[in-house]
Amino acid sequence: MSGTLKYARSRLGRLATQLRYLPQTLALVREAAGHWVYSWVGLLIAQGLLPLATIYLTRAIVNSLILVIRFPGQSSTLRQTIVLAIWMGVVMLAAQILRGVTAWVRTAQAEMVKDHITALIQKKITRGGPGVLRLSRFLRSSASRPHGGHLPTN
Numbered sequence: 001m002s003g004t005l006k007y008a009r010s011r012l013g014r015l016a017t018q019l020r021y022l023p024q025t026l027a028l029v030r031e032a033a034g035h036w037v038y039s040w041v042g043l044l045i046a047q048g049l050l051p052l053a054t055i056y057l058t059r060a061i062v063n064s065l066i067l068v069i070r071f072p073g074q075s076s077t078l079r080q081t082i083v084l085a086i087w088m089g090v091v092m093l094a095a096q097i098l099r100g101v102t103a104w105v106r107t108a109q110a111e112m113v114k115d116h117i118t119a120l121i122q123k124k125i126t127r128g129g130p131g132v133l134r135l136s137r138f139l140r141s142s143a144s145r146p147h148g149g150h151l152p153t154n
Helices: 003-019 022-033 036-070 075-127 130-143
Strands: none
Touching (some): 022 036
């Protein structure tokens, strides 16, 4: 088996292992961020549709420009080309606005999830139990780590 195939197989195995946590993760995000999750999904769908509109408008503009070149004296074909170009600008502007709004919503969601996880950890600590002892030991030992208490990532 080649090295690339082994690597791909190991990565797919890790992906399969991580995918089992996806429902719990999505439930946690939905619980923490509430209606913002649905806003984010709507924005992603809208961002996915705008390139389709761009393709459609590009084709229409090219066809309209061909008509303007073939029949230079007709103002209706020129007017149609200008209207299509304006619509193209509107679609491009909408795409930029949606990117900005999506980034803002994603940031808001991240903060809500972070705050929710922090609250869950604090609730667990105040209730006590065997997991709290391990967590407090980890937090004490992480303060002495040279990389600021953060665990290295793979």
